[in-house]
Amino acid sequence: MNIGIIGGGWSGLAAAIELTRAGHRVTVYEAGKVPGGRARRLASDGLALDNGQHLLAGAYSETLRLMELVSPGSSASGFLRLPLALVYPEGVSIRAPRLPAPLHLAFALLFARGLTLAEKLSAIGFMQALKKIDFSPKDDLTVAEALAGQPRAACKYLWEPICVAALNTPIGQASFRVFAQVLKDALTGKAANSDFLIPARDLSALFPEPAAAWLEKSGGEVRMRTRITALQRSDAHWKALWQGGEAVHDRVIIATAPTHAIDLLSPLNDCRALVRQLGTIGYQPILTVYAEYPALPKFPAPLIGWVEPVPLFIFDMQASLGMANTIAVVASASGPHLEWDDVRWVEEIDARMRQAFGPLPPPRLIKRITEKRATFTCAPGMFRPAAKTPCTGLFLAGDYVDGPYPATLEGAVRSGVQCAETLLATP
Ligand SMILES: Cc1cc2nc3c(=O)[nH]c(=O)nc-3n(C[C@H](O)[C@H](O)[C@H](O)COP(=O)(O)OP(=O)(O)OC[C@H]3O[C@@H](n4cnc5c(N)ncnc54)[C@H](O)[C@@H]3O)c2cc1C
Structure with missing residues (x-):
């Protein structure tokens, strides 16, 4: 089959790898200029910073399996691995x-x-x-x-x-x-x-770029900077349209965040109920602050935490990425910290770092990134769609698709793998 996958995040790339391995011709369309979606490298003043500091777990078996497949050795060399701490x-x-x-x-x-x-x-x-x-x-x-x-x-x-x-x-x-x-x-x-697995490469270099290279080498295509603007049914096929082009596919997987899936599904009559249900999904932010010190003492662990007023972790980027005297501060979910401005963040970081290490010169804030819709709100009874949509030949992949995992890289990868299996099992 000739399969179009909309979205070059971790779920779309996982689905693309599995379908290519099964002998199908895959084209991945990615709107951005770097693959990886919500886990990607940002070009930032010459520094390879990510859109947010990520932490993986030793239990992320599917992610590690696919990393190893596209780039042997990377499931070990790609991380600083340490026992839970x-x-x-x-x-x-x-x-x-x-x-x-x-x-x-x-x-x-x-x-x-x-x-x-x-x-x-x-x-x-x-x-x-x-x-x-x-x-x-x-x-x-x-x-x-x-x-x-x-x-x-x-x-x-x-x-x-x-x-x-x-x-x-x-x-x-x-x-x-x-x-x-x-x-x-x-x-x-x-x-x-x-185990905690802290990326020792930027997030795009960790899996999405090797995955894209593997796909190209294996007969697939990854079209960057190509935002699909509409999907149209044509006979038993699907036409994907983008500015200045279109392509016809036997099957299509929408591997985007739910909001972008809604945009593509809304014009399709058979998907009206699905669109309504997708509209009930709530979202949570994640905020990452990157900061630099003139010099830093050795950390007691590569990440250290505080619980008040919100759980907050500070990562030592020297230990993981070799970025001397640089830290990533992560605050998950909603909370009062979303209102803090740069000045307040410098004060908050300064106070915590002094508590950990004694007197230090104040940090220089490099970048503060708030991903407002970082993940779905993982609430009891929330709606999570199946991989198969009511439209024949159209499938969904993504961290929010039905599965046992919350919105994580492993959840996204597993969803991509499972979507490929569902597609192949559907006549
Ligand atoms: C700041 C932050 C911190 C996080 N921390 C962690 C962590 O520590 N550990 C962890 O496991 N998980 C973490 N997560 C969650 C994890 O990053 C996500 O669950 C995962 O990346 C989702 O992947 P996905 O493929 O489902 O979706 P996405 O990453 O959203 O991928 C969708 C892709 O589709 C593209 N796209 C959208 N619309 C179109 C279109 N019309 N045409 C073409 N392309 C399109 C987008 O550009 C994007 O690349 C974090 C997320 C954020 C934002």
Whole structure:
């Protein structure tokens, strides 16, 4: 088949790889000038900064598999890999030792610094209760509801930061069912599943660019700077139109964020109900601030966190990308920090870094990026569409498409792989 894929983000590229491997001719259309979508390199005054600092997990098996396929060795060399470590300069630190599972987790919790024995035992009890139900809660509560009864410190330093980092949704709104799935994948199975993987390359160089090169080499085509403006049914085919061109495909996958999918689906009569449902999806922001110091002492871990007034992590970019004295500060989901201006951010970063390291000269803010629709709000019962649309021959891929994962790179890649399988299984 001749298959058109709209979107050169991680989901579209994953679908393109799998369909090419199955022997089909694939064309990927990407509106931007760099592949990667919401996980891509920005050209910024000669610095290869990303649109937002990302953190992956050892459990991202499909992402690592496809990275390895398009660029052998990159699933190891592309990251700074370290055992799970939640380190808070205000006095709490939870670090997994290099021990086989589940000992790594038991030790991380039992030997956590700054938590009382009762708090540690409650955290272990919470995991055991989840294990008993195979991490599949019957009712889809919010994470806050499910954590009722857990000691405040365990929520503040363990469960809430994991939830906000993985689901990018405040615990009062976040789906416990999806959270339980994340805990299962990251904290059970092999100990390496819980590893933190910090990109050691810019995000486009990590997977999207090698994936695009692999596709071109394997007979596919990746058309950058090509925004599809409309899709038209023509007999049993789909015509994709862009400014100054058009192409006919046997099948089309829309691998964009939901808002762009709505634009393309809206004119199609059979997709009216789907468009209405897609319109119910809510969004959460992610804010990244890049800053530089004249000099920095060694970090106690490549990322360190604070919990008040919002969970916030500071990444040491020297450790991951070799960018000396540079940090990336990440604040996930909605919160009061969205109102802070550059001056306030410098003050906030300065205060936290002094708490961690003692007196330091103030940082220079390099860039502040707010991705307003970074991910969907991962709420209980939210609508997530199937890969197959009501229009014959038209499919959806993307982090928001139905699946067990929240809006993450692994969720996007898995959706792309699953969409390719669905397309191939559909007559
Ligand atoms: C700031 C930030 C931080 C994040 N942090 C993490 C993290 O730490 N860990 C993690 O796992 N995940 C993280 N995520 C989430 C992760 O980046 C996304 O889940 C993932 O990139 C989504 O991929 P996708 O392919 O589904 O969609 P997208 O990345 O949105 O890809 C869609 C692509 O389609 C293109 N497009 C849209 N319309 C058209 C059109 N009409 N024609 C042609 N092309 C079109 C877009 O340009 C885009 O490239 C973060 C996201 C953001 C924004």
